[in-house]
Amino acid sequence: MQVRIRAKGETLVVQMRGELDHHAATGLRMEIDAKLAENKIKNVLFNFRDVDFMDSSGFGMILGRYKAVREKGGKVLACSLRPPVRRVFELGGLTSRIPVFGTEQEALDDLWGGEDG
Amino acid sequence: MTSGGERMDNYLKLEIPAKSRNEAFARVVVAAFAAQADPTIDEISDVKTAVSEAVTNAIIHGYENNPSGTILLSATLAGRRLEITVVDYGVGIEDVEMARQPLYTSKPELERSGMGFTIMENFMDEFSVVSLPGQGTTVTMARVFDGSLPGKPEQPYGREA
Numbered sequence: 001m002q003v004r005i006r007a008k009g010e011t012l013v014v015q016m017r018g019e020l021d022h023h024a025a026t027g028l029r030m031e032i033d034a035k036l037a038e039n040k041i042k043n044v045l046f047n048f049r050d051v052d053f054m055d056s057s058g059f060g061m062i063l064g065r066y067k068a069v070r071e072k073g074g075k076v077l078a079c080s081l082r083p084p085v086r087r088v089f090e091l092g093g094l095t096s097r098i099p100v101f102g103t104e105q106e107a108l109d110d111l112w113g114g115e116d117g
Numbered sequence: 118m119t120s121g122g123e124r125m126d127n128y129l130k131l132e133i134p135a136k137s138r139n140e141a142f143a144r145v146v147v148a149a150f151a152a153q154a155d156p157t158i159d160e161i162s163d164v165k166t167a168v169s170e171a172v173t174n175a176i177i178h179g180y181e182n183n184p185s186g187t188i189l190l191s192a193t194l195a196g197r198r199l200e201i202t203v204v205d206y207g208v209g210i211e212d213v214e215m216a217r218q219p220l221y222t223s224k225p226e227l228e229r230s231g232m233g234f235t236i237m238e239n240f241m242d243e244f245s246v247v248s249l250p251g252q253g254t255t256v257t258m259a260r261v262f263d264g265s266l267p268g269k270p271e272q273p274y275g276r277e278a
Contacts, residue, residue: 022173023137029228053144053162055169060230084162091239092232 001051003028005035010042010074011111013104017050020058020085029061033068042074043111047104049080054088066098075099079107127153128193135176135186135205143190144168147201154197156262163240163267164199164260170233171203171256178223179207179254200243200259210248217246242268 001018012035018024035041044065048054066076079101081089089095101107129150133139144165151164172188180186189204210216216223217238222231238244241258248254260267 019141021137021140021169022177023140026137053165053169055166055173056230056232056236057169057173059232060228063230064228083159084166087162088166088232088236091236092230 001028003031005031007035007041008108009112010040011108012036012041012044013047013108014044015047015049019053020051020061021053021055022057025057025061029064032065036065036068042069042072044069044074044076045104045107045111046076046078047080048078048082048085049104051085052082054085056088056092059088059092059094062094062098063092075111077101077107077111079104126193126195129191131190133188133190134184135180135182135188135207136184137173137176139188140169140172140176143172143188147190147192150192151194151199151262154194154199154262156197156199157264160260160262160264164201167237167240167258167260168201168203170236171201171258174233174256175203175205175207175254177227177229178210179205181208197262198259199262200257203256204253206253209250209252209254210246211250213246213248240267 001016001020001024004015006013012032014032032044046062069076076098078098080103081100099110101110131146133143147168148161148165151161175188176182186205186207192199192201215221217234219235220231222229237258241260243259245257246254
């Protein structure tokens with residue numbers, strides 16, 4: 001899996017490409033946690049636009065980041081879920097914890113709108 | 118290429134070491150094999166996910182991340198019915214009923230979601246797991262490619278409207 005991680009303000013945008021399984025999640029988890037240790041990052045947005053596969057290991061990695069980020073008062077968001085990824089999200093009830101948006105911009109607008117208000 | 122109406126019967130057997138990079142390999146092999154029975158994209162996606170769960174369980178739980186373990190993967194096609202068996206000779210499962218409970222995991226410290234068996238049960242028509250502590254675990258699952266959703270009517274939890 002290829003990953004591009006960038007900071008937009010207080011939000012870490014994790015852009016993934018490929019298949020998010022146990023093998024991929026193990027490396028990605030460490031990469032994200034290293035960035036989260038930097039103080040100014042508060043929220044994490046997972047962009048699934050180019051992810052065509054996710055299993056329960058990917059799910060566990062997302063849920064783990066959700067718990068860690070929430071403890072520090074931040075938010076985890078997701079955007080651009082393809083049908084196979086959405087299916088696993090819904091089966092595990094992840095959509096009731098993590099807001100899902102159609103595009104990255106919609107997710108960022110929601111975060112920034114929330115900060116203004 | 119099959120001629121019209123001809124029944125597709127075929128099988129595969131694969132032996133792989135318990136390395137995490139083989140998770141992707143295993144599911145791609147099964148997807149390519151299953152393609153002979155003309156599944157829909159959604160059906161192939163479900164099968165890939167279920168295979169990934171079974172192989173990942175063998176690696177993480179059966180062999181506790183020891184890559185010298187061996188996983189046997191076999192699949193048969195009988196008409197449009199795909200049956201898959203994943204065998205490991207690892208530590209086994211003490212309490213299969215407990216392991217099958219949604220969100221149960223024996224390894225929360227590894228951020229395991231406890232969703233593996235739930236996904237296999239929901240994404241396949243048939244699913245069974247047989248395990249002997251100290252000897253290993255065999256997962257058998259099947260899906261009929263008839264364009265319908267997998268055969269479990271109940272959604273055990275977490276399903277939203």
